[in-house]
Amino acid sequence: MIPSKNTKFSLASPITQTTFCDLADLFKLFSDNTRLRILCCLFPKEQCVKNIAAALHMTPSAISHQLRLLKQGKLVKTQRIGQTIIYSLADEHVQSIFNQGLNHVQEGK
Amino acid sequence: MIPSKNTKFSLASPITQTTFCDLADLFKLFSDNTRLRILCCLFPKEQCVKNIAAALHMTPSAISHQLRLLKQGKLVKTQRIGQTIIYSLADEHVQSIFNQGLNHVQEGK
């Protein structure tokens, strides 16, 4: 009932309440400064927790907590190599969404 | 120092800490169920507060509070016609960002 019949997206597939929640949860992951900077770290190449923490001047614990959220939201994936756990972007959508927001912000909004 | 030299966006313009904050603030506006549904209401056509509230089965007060945030973030704009204030999307970017997120969510994430 929320999405009108005439919008592009709702023609393809109507937006359920569950979808709205999923969508809000997705954007919530992009709504924190630290998480954005973590994702940004992962754009050029995969990284271990320690390196991300160093790059952001934050504790590995704080980064680990945020990485857990990003992983739960399927924005990043992991790969263990010995003691270290390598984090990388789950797919290209992540950077697409980031860039879309960046465009808006950088165009003076 | 956060964005590597080799990423597309940072070549065009480096991402400052201020930009990260602006970006986080932008996504924060998309990170709430109610605000997403409000924006969705505005996709097909401009709407007054009362109608949005009715469509979402919420109080005009709650909607007004959220509309204020959306307006502060320049996602919507207003136009007064007599007693009623008509809200509409500020630009096409809003729906672009929404759709980009929707694609990700609907592709099973």
Added chain:
DNA sequence: TTAATATATGAACATGTATTCATATATCTG
């Protein structure tokens, strides 16, 4: 096994946030 390193996790704390309720402002009608 013991020590060291990398990461994860739970509790606690401080801060932020969405809604409600009461009330205020603004516009229109009579």
Added chain:
DNA sequence: CAGATATATGAATACATGTTCATATATTAA
């Protein structure tokens, strides 16, 4: 003007969230 309607706003409440700190788990090296 008074009354009705549309919207906005401030305070209060309940709940969510990010970081820190202490501690736990897992892997490697000696």
